[in-house]
Amino acid sequence: MMPHATNPVPALELRGLTKRYDDGFLALDGFDMTVPAGEFFGLLGPNGAGKTTLISAVCNLIRTTGGEIRIFGHDHRVADARKLIGLAEQDINLDRFVDVEETLLYHGGYYGMARAHAKRRAREMMEIFDLSAKAQTRVPKLSGGMRRRLLIARALMHEPRLLILDEPTAGVDFELRLDLWQYIRRLHGEGTTVLLTTHYLEEAEELCNEIALIRGGRLLARDSADGLREQYGVATLADVYVKAMAAAA
Amino acid sequence: MSALESGSTNAPAPAPAPIATGGSLAERHRGLIALAGREVNRVLKLWQQTIAAPIVSSFLFILVFGLSLGSRIRAIEGVDYDVFIVPGLVTMAMVQAAYSNNSSSVFQARFDRYINDVLASPMKSWEINLGLSLGGAVRAILIAVALVLLALPVTSVPVHDPFVLLLAVALSLVIFSSLGVIVGVYAQSWDHASFVQNIVIVPLSFLGGTFYSVDTLPSPWQEISHVNPLFFVINAVRYGFLGVSDVSVWLSLGVMAALAAVMIAWSSWLFSTGRKLKA
Numbered sequence: 001m002m003p004h005a006t007n008p009v010p011a012l013e014l015r016g017l018t019k020r021y022d023d024g025f026l027a028l029d030g031f032d033m034t035v036p037a038g039e040f041f042g043l044l045g046p047n048g049a050g051k052t053t054l055i056s057a058v059c060n061l062i063r064t065t066g067g068e069i070r071i072f073g074h075d076h077r078v079a080d081a082r083k084l085i086g087l088a089e090q091d092i093n094l095d096r097f098v099d100v101e102e103t104l105l106y107h108g109g110y111y112g113m114a115r116a117h118a119k120r121r122a123r124e125m126m127e128i129f130d131l132s133a134k135a136q137t138r139v140p141k142l143s144g145g146m147r148r149r150l151l152i153a154r155a156l157m158h159e160p161r162l163l164i165l166d167e168p169t170a171g172v173d174f175e176l177r178l179d180l181w182q183y184i185r186r187l188h189g190e191g192t193t194v195l196l197t198t199h200y201l202e203e204a205e206e207l208c209n210e211i212a213l214i215r216g217g218r219l220l221a222r223d224s225a226d227g228l229r230e231q232y233g234v235a236t237l238a239d240v241y242v243k244a245m246a247a248a249a
Numbered sequence: 250m251s252a253l254e255s256g257s258t259n260a261p262a263p264a265p266a267p268i269a270t271g272g273s274l275a276e277r278h279r280g281l282i283a284l285a286g287r288e289v290n291r292v293l294k295l296w297q298q299t300i301a302a303p304i305v306s307s308f309l310f311i312l313v314f315g316l317s318l319g320s321r322i323r324a325i326e327g328v329d330y331d332v333f334i335v336p337g338l339v340t341m342a343m344v345q346a347a348y349s350n351n352s353s354s355v356f357q358a359r360f361d362r363y364i365n366d367v368l369a370s371p372m373k374s375w376e377i378n379l380g381l382s383l384g385g386a387v388r389a390i391l392i393a394v395a396l397v398l399l400a401l402p403v404t405s406v407p408v409h410d411p412f413v414l415l416l417a418v419a420l421s422l423v424i425f426s427s428l429g430v431i432v433g434v435y436a437q438s439w440d441h442a443s444f445v446q447n448i449v450i451v452p453l454s455f456l457g458g459t460f461y462s463v464d465t466l467p468s469p470w471q472e473i474s475h476v477n478p479l480f481f482v483i484n485a486v487r488y489g490f491l492g493v494s495d496v497s498v499w500l501s502l503g504v505m506a507a508l509a510a511v512m513i514a515w516s517s518w519l520f521s522t523g524r525k526l527k528a
Contacts, residue, residue, distance in 0.1 A: 021528060059369040062528045079371035087369055093362035097291045109283020110370035114276070154366070 009073045011037040011162045011193035012058065017067035019053050019217075027053040028217040030067070035195060037072065037161075040188045042208030043197040044241060050217040051197040052090060055166050058195075059087045071162060083111055086160030090167045090197075092147045094139040100126065100150055101135040104157050111158035118157075125153040128183070145176050152180065156187075163187065164195045169203060181207060201237045213241065215248040280372035281380050288354060288384025292391075299350060299388050304395050307342040311335060311400055314460065325462050326493040335406040336487040337459030339396050340421065341451075343389040344482065347425040348432075348450055350385035352442040355433025359526070368527065374520040381433075382426040382516070389422055406490055413498055414489025420505040421482045425450075427512035434516075434525045453479040458487075463495045478508055 012035040019028040027050045035041045043051050056062040058069055060077055074081035094103060101122055108118030126132045129149040134142060142150065152168060165184070169177040185207060188194050198204055204211050205225045212222040221228060221244055225237050232240045275282060292299045315331030322330040358364035358381075367377055400406050408414060428445075436442045457463075457479030463471055474480050475496070485501035488494040494501065519525060 056528070059365075060527075061365050061368055063523050079373075082369065082371040085369070087365075089362070089365065091362060093365055095287070095358075095363040095366070096361060097294060098287065102287075102290070106283050106287045107366060107370075109286070110280045110367055110372055112279045112371060114279070 009037060010034045010070075011039065011072055012195065013068075013070040014054070014058075015068040015070075017054070017057060017069060018065045019050075019057055019062060020065045026217060028057070028067075031214075031217060031219060033212060033219060033222070035162075035193065037193055038188075038191060040185075040194045040207055040209045041196065042204035042211040043195065043214060044199075044201070044204055044211055045197075045214040046245060049215045051214065052166060053217070054214075055087070055089075055164055055195070055197065058164065059085060083158065084161045086155035086158065086163045088152045088155040088163075088165050088168055090170065092144075092151055094147060094150060094154075096139050099134075099136050099138045100131050100142070103139065103150060103154055107154045107157045113158060121157060121159070125157055129153040145172055148172050148176070149180075160192070162193045162195065166197050167199065168196070169198065169200065177203075201241060205237050211237075213244045215245055218248070220244045220248050278376060280370060281376040284367060284372070284377065284380030285383040288381060289387050291354060292350060292384050292388045299346070300391055300395070303342050303346055303392050304399070307338050307392075307396055308399050310338050311396075311404065315404060325465075328491050328493055329404075331404045332406050332491065333462075333487075333493075334460055335397075335400045335404055336490040337454075337457075337483045339393050339400075339490075340479075340483045340486045341454040341459050342396060343393045343418070344421055344425040344454065344479070345446065345450055346392050347385040347389040347422055348429040349442075349446050350388045351382060351426055351429025352433040352436065352445070353439075354384055355381055355430050356436045356439070356442050359433070359436075364526070368523075375517060378430065378516050378520040381430050385426040385429050386422045389425070390418075393418065408490055409492035410489050412489075413502070414486065416502060417482070417485035417489050417505065420502065420509050421486065423509040424478075424482070424505065424512050427509075427516045430516050431512065431519065434519050450479075453477050454483070456480075457483045458495060459483055478504065481505055 012033070014031055014033045017028050017031040020026045031050070031054065043054070045051050053062065057064050058071070058076060060082060069076035071081035071084050074084070076082070095106070098106065104122035104125055105118050108121060113121065123132075126135055129152065131146060131150060131153065134146060139147065139150070148168070148171070152165070155163060155165075169180055172180070181203070184194060196204070196208060208225070210222060210224055211228060213220040213228070221231060223231060228237065228240045229235065232243050234240055234243060311331070311334065315334055319329065319331035324330065325333045355364070397406065432442055432445050456474065457477050458474065463474040463480060466474060481496070481501040481504040484494040484496055485498055485505060488498040488501070
C-alpha cells in the first residue's frame with residue numbers, strides 16, 4: 001500500500017462545502033473533509049445523508065452553493081482536476097445506444113485519450129472485468145452484473161488517481177462482490193486513492209483505512225474502524241453506526 | 250476465469266493518464282471529436298428511423314403534391330410547382346431532423362443520466378454543447394442531400410446561388426440544432442420535446458410558404474407570415490435553389506443570423522452555467 005504520508009497534497013479537500021437544492025433542501029452544510037492521497041476512505045450514512053450530493057459536487061455534476069473543493073490541489077472545476085477523478089455512480093448510467101467497447105472508447109475520448117491508447121486500455125479493461133466476449137453487445141442486452149462491471153471499467157478507463165465508487169456492490173451477487181473487493185483493494189495497493197460509499201458496514205470495515213460517518217449533510221465522526229469502535233465504546237461497527245446516527249437524529 | 254478473479258489488475262499508475270493538453274487541433278479536442286462521433290453513431294445506428302423515414306415522407310410530398318397535383322397548379326414566380334415546393338420540403342425535413350434528433354438525444358442522455366459521463370469529464374462547456382449539436386446537423390445534411398438527389402430526376406431542381414444556399418443551410422442547422430439541444434436540456438418529459446416539434450416547428454413550416462408563395466396570401470395573413478421565422482428560412486433556401494423569394498434574401502439571412510446568435514448564446518449559457526443540467 002502506498003503510504004499517504006509521502007504525498008503532502010491531499011487527494012480531496014472539502015472546505016465549507018454547502019449545497020442547498022432549488023427546493024430549499026440543505027444537503028450539505030459547511031462540510032469540511034480531507035482525504036489524504038493513497039487512502040481507502042469510506043463514507044457511511046443513511047439515505048439522504050448527503051453522500052451522493054457530496055460525490056456529485058466533487059465530480060462537478062451539481063452546482064454547489066458555497067465552499068471549496070480541491071482535487072490533488074486543483075480546483076475541482078478545471079480540466080486538470082476532472083481528469084484525475086474516476087466515478088462509478090450508484091445508478092447504472094450507461095449509454096443504451098452503444099456497445100461495451102464503444103462505451104469505453106467514447107469515455108476515453110471524453111478524457112482526451114488518443115484512439116490507439118484508448119483501444120489498448122479498453123481491451124485491458126474488458127479482459128479484467130470479463131467483458132471481452134460482450135465487446136460488441138449493446139448495454140440493454142447485458143446482465144445486471146455485467147452492467148455494474150462495465151460501469152466500474154468505464155470509471156477506470158482513463159486511469160484516474162482518485163476513484164469514487166458510490167455503492168458499487170449494491171445489487172450484485174456475493175461472488176462478484178468479492179471479486180470487486182479484491183480488484184479495488186489491489187488498485188488501492190498500487191496507489192489509487194479510493195472514496196467508497198456503501199450501506200454494507202462489513203464492506204467498509206473490510207476495505208477502508210478510514211471511515212467517515214455523515215448524516216444531515218454534517219460529518220459526525222471519522223476514524224479507522226477500530227478508532228470508531230473505541231471512540232463510541234462499542235464492539236462492532238454496526239453499533240458505532242447506530243449510536244452515531246441516534247445521537248445525530 | 251477473468252482477470253478480475255485471477256488478480257491481474259493492469260492497475261492505474263499513480264501518475265495521471267496521458268491526456269491531451271497540447272499538440273494538434275484534433276489532439277486538443279479529442280473529447281469534442283468523441284462526443285460528436287457518438288452522436289453521429291447514434292444517428293447511423295438508428296438510420297431507419299433517423300434517415301430513411303423522413304426521406305420517404307418528404308419524397309412522398311414531392312411525388313404527390315408536385316407530380317400528381319402540380320400539373321393542375323400554375324407556375325409560381327415563373328417556376329413549375331413541382332420544382333417550387335422542393336426547397337421548402339428539403340428545408341422542412343432538415344430543420345425537423347436537426348431539432349428532433351438533438352432534443353431526443355439530449356433528453357435521453359439526461360433521463361438515463363449517461364450525460365454525467367460527459368459532464369464529469371475534462372471537456373469544456375462549448376465542446377459539450379457543440380458535440381451534442383453535431384448529430385442533428387449531420388442527420389439533417391444526410392437527409393437534405395438524399396432528398397435533393399431523389400428530387401433531381403423527377404423535378405430537375407436547379408441550384409441558382411450555391412453561396413446563398415450553403416449559408417442558408419448552415420444558419421438553419423445552427424438555429425434548429427441548438428434549439429433541439431436547448432429543449433432537450435429543459436424538457437421534463439418526452440411530451441415536452443415533441444410538443445415543440447408538433448405544435449411549433451411543423452405548423453410554422455407549413456405556414457412559412459413550403460407549398461405556396463406568401464405573396465399570394467391576402468392581408469393580414471401575408472403580414473402575419475413575416476413574423477414566422479420559418480418563412481425566412483424557407484425563402485433563403487428557396488432563393489439558393491431557384492433564385493426566387495418572397496422577401497429580400499439578405500433580410501432572410503439577417504433574420505436567420507440573428508436567430509442563430511440567440512440560440513448559440515442561449516445554449517452556451519446553459520452549458521457554461523450548468524443550469525438545468527446540474528441540480
